[in-house]
Every structure is written in structure tokens, then in C-alpha cells.
Amino acid sequence: MLLRKEGRRRRKDPRDTSLAVVQVPAVLERLVRIPAASGQAFALLEDIIAAFAGDLFPGYAVKQATAFRVTRNWDLDIDEEESEDLLNTVKDELRRRDRGAAVRLELAGDAPAELAQSLAGALKLAEQDIYRVRFPLQPTDLLAFVDADPRPELRVELLQPSVPPELQEASSMCSTIAARDILLHHPYESFDPVVRFIQEAAEDPKVLAIKQTLYRTSGDSPFVQALSRAAENGKQVTVLVEIKARFDEANNIAWARRLEDAGVHVVYGLIGLKTHCKIALVVRREDRIRRYVHLGTGNYNPNTARQYTDGSIFSAREDLADDASALFNLLTGYAEPPQWKRFAVAPFGLQERILALIEREAQRARAGEPARIVAKMNSLVDPAVIRGLYSASTAGVQIDLLVRGICCLRPGIPGVSENIRVLSVVDRFLEHSRIFSFGSSERAEVYVSSADWMPRNFNRRIEVMFPIDDPALRSRVLNDILAVSLADGVKARRLAPDGTYSRAQRSEGAVRSQEHFLRQSRRWIDNARRNPPIRPVAAPAAAS
Structure with missing residues (x-):
């Protein structure tokens, strides 16, 4: 907040203006319940602090006040080759983490420009590092509303996972x-x-x-x-x-x-x-x-x-x-x-294995054979893999990608990626699995991996990709998990050639993939209750 000294001066001196920062206490609840004539009412803690900020600075008038949030660089600076004790080195770096350089400043959308510039200058941030938001900062704190409002109609059904x-x-x-x-x-x-x-x-x-x-x-x-x-x-x-x-x-x-x-x-x-x-x-x-x-x-x-x-x-x-x-x-x-x-392991050949599988499908397409790639992951960033997919697309390979997060590939570009389609499913559960299928119909090879298709996963992490060899399990991954995810017409967004996402027009009977899997799990649970398994019971020990 900006403060100005109070007094009887006829002319305002800019030097009388000061910048003050009041930290919102992390030990207090961010959502503060306030009296209401009916129902429930809440105020954000930072708004209450701003309303009474004048009491914190006697002799000053609060000219402007706004909430802000600073993101700092939390990467650890560790030279592992020089470190004699990695554990203690990491512990020492953790103690210095909160003093890392600022990398982002978030401000309320209506924050005055003067205040934004003062904060950015103090934090040594450029204009492109300032983000104005039109919703409460750190919105995860609003999850407290879940506990504050017990109405069952606002809650999803409790997850009851099944057991095979x-x-x-x-x-x-x-x-x-x-x-x-x-x-x-x-x-x-x-x-x-x-x-x-x-x-x-x-x-x-x-x-x-x-x-x-x-x-x-x-x-x-x-x-x-x-x-x-x-x-x-x-x-x-x-x-x-x-x-x-x-x-x-x-x-x-x-x-x-x-x-x-x-x-x-x-x-x-x-x-x-x-x-x-x-x-x-x-x-x-x-x-x-x-x-x-x-x-x-x-x-x-x-x-x-x-x-x-x-x-x-x-x-x-x-x-x-x-x-x-x-x-x-x-x-x-x-x-x-x-x-x-059977493994492909990063950084010891995982990227090369994936590129080889992509190229194999491209060669099949060039030979006039059916060729298909389906891949599900969190992020697609690696330039070499993206070039390989473009090449496969131009060869005629049909490619469907389920990429929940960052996707640097652009689908649907004539002559480049017209045979590639990209969907992002965002729903109740975070889509986190990495599943890859190379080949059409009965020739499909299915792999599961810990790795996204990113340079960091290929070059700076130990990752494993392994095959699903059992025919029944492979069929389940292809025809249930991947096929249902690709059919999602409720929570899926389609990536356009210009990098924008749009939801498909919802039709009657449209599939919501996560809800489909939940219903399937409930059916298995109900069936298990109707037909409980009979376990062998050991014979009682003979009496002595």
C-alpha cells in the first residue's frame, strides 16, 4: 500500500509518499466469517487488513491499497559433482529458498499503476513479469468453502474404488x-x-x-x-x-x-x-x-x-x-x-525408442499399410518427437493425442499435421497416466510410461517405458481406457491449428470419460457385493 504523511501542508510533497508492505498472516484463516442477516457471509483476510490499514500507521493516510502475491525462484542451485554430502547440501539450499529471486508479481486487476510499478521496482521485475488477475489471489484457499457449506447437493459422490x-x-x-x-x-x-x-x-x-x-x-x-x-x-x-x-x-x-x-x-x-x-x-x-x-x-x-x-x-x-x-x-x-x-529407459534410449516407433508407423503408411498412433500424456514439448509426428502425419499416419497440459504441437495444419488430432480432458481427477499405442488393430503395441514427451524427461530424468504384453490387458487399454478417453464429448477440449482450445458441441448421450469409468467401477463393486468371493479357510489346528 502507498502511504502519505498527514499534515496541514498546502502543497503535497511527493517525498511524503511511502510504500508499505503488510504480510497477510499465514497462520490465520484466509476466509473470515462475518455476521450476516441470513445465510453465510465471508470476507477475505487481506480485504479486512486493507480496510483497517490506517490503524497500523499512525500519522499516515492510506492512499492506495491492493493485495499482491510474489512467486520466487525455488529451483535449488546444487552442484552434485562437487557436493560431498548431497543430503546436507539440499537441506542448506532449502533454508535459502525463500530468499530466491522474484519471477512473477500477481496483482488485483484494479490495482493502481503507480502501486504496481513501485512493487515491480522493489522486486526488480519487468513489465512482462506483472500479471493482473480478476479473481482472488491463490484461489486454492477458497477450497475452505467446501467445509463451510455442508449441502449434499453441491458435493460429488464419494469415490469408492473397486478391487479386481x-x-x-x-x-x-x-x-x-x-x-x-x-x-x-x-x-x-x-x-x-x-x-x-x-x-x-x-x-x-x-x-x-x-x-x-x-x-x-x-x-x-x-x-x-x-x-x-x-x-x-x-x-x-x-x-x-x-x-x-x-x-x-x-x-x-x-x-x-x-x-x-x-x-x-x-x-x-x-x-x-x-x-x-x-x-x-x-x-x-x-x-x-x-x-x-x-x-x-x-x-x-x-x-x-x-x-x-x-x-x-x-x-x-x-x-x-x-x-x-x-x-x-x-x-x-x-x-x-x-x-x-523390454524396458526403454531415459536418458539411455527412451527418446530414440519412441522416435523409432513413430518412424515405423510412417514407413507402414508410405507402404500403403494401415498406420496408427494414439498417445496419452501430460505434456508434449520435445522438438524431435514433434517433428517425428509431423513427418508421420504427412506420410498418412492417423494420430490421436490426449495431452492434458502443455502441447507445443499444432494439429490440423494442411501439409504438416492434417492427420493429427489433439484433445485435452480436464475433469474431477487430474489426468496423469502416460499410455502410448503404436500400430493399427491387431498389430498395436501398447506401452505405459512414467515419462511425458519433454526434453527434461528424456534427458534429465530416469524414466521407464514398459510394454503391456498380456493380450487381454492390451485390449482393455486400447478399447476401454484410450477409446473412451478419445470419445469424451463433455470435458474434452480440442486443440485448433492456431493454438486455441474449444469444447465440442455437446450432444445427447455424449460420453464423459471419467464418469464412464466411475460407473464401471460402481458396477464391479455392486457385482462383488451380490457375489462375494469365497476364500479358502485354513483348517483349525488340532487340539493338543
């Missing part, structure tokens, strides 16, 4: 996975089997080792508890904790310390690379040594598993297990990248 029948009936996770691959589509299918997989392994006397990556996890993580318990039970437990996961650095440092205290071997990955892949490996002694793998697109976080759409798979296939073992050897030791059997 084969897992409802399973006496153990490993015995079920040994029989067949299992695909989970979160959040419509429960994340509990993933937690159960690690919890059972921690207590199973036949389990020799557990290895897992943790990029982001929940505050009361059942994975950390289970992994700690496994180490206490004498199992070899190795966990790669990514302490450079943006905004989760402090949490992950705390988890790393807790795991180390329990006897877990904690590692922090390869120098200069973030470990972003989601993978767990359980080694078990049976009639022979057998390995069980979980791979996914989402974090090992039960909370976000109810808010994000992700895919994951359990498998005991030897080729996937071999690649999983080789990956952990790479991450925890000094092994050279191997020749992967």
Missing part, C-alpha cells in the same frame, strides 16, 4: 501375480493392492529383498512403514529416495532419515538425474528365486492415487524382472546401462 475380482479372492499378492499380469486403472480401481504388495512382502518369511523408488509419497506413508518393518525383519531393503523432487525435498529428506534409522539402504540416484520412474521389485525364495514387479505412471502416494488418473501393472514375467533388477543395479551402484530386454 482376482485380488479380492487372493490369499496373497505374489501367488496371484505369479498366475497372471494384473492391470490397475487408478483412481477407479483401488490403490490398496499396491500397498498390500509391499506390506505382505515385509512380513513374508520367503521374501529375501525389496527394492523401491520413492519420488513423492504421503505424509503418513504406509510404504515407509512397511519398508522399515521389512528391514527390521532382516530383509534386504533398498529404497531410492529422490530428494530433489521439487517442493517435496524436505519431506523426502525426513523419509530418508527415518528409513535409514530402520536399517534400510537408502540411495539418492545418479548424479545430475532425477529418478522419476515408479517401480518396486520383490525377490522371493520359492522352488527357485522368483521376482515380482510393480510398475506405474503415478507416485507411491495413496492420497494422490485417489485424485490422479494413473495406470499400473503387477507382473512376474522374467524379462520385466530382469530389466527391473538391472535398473536397480544401475541406480544403486556403478553398473553400466545394460541392453534392456
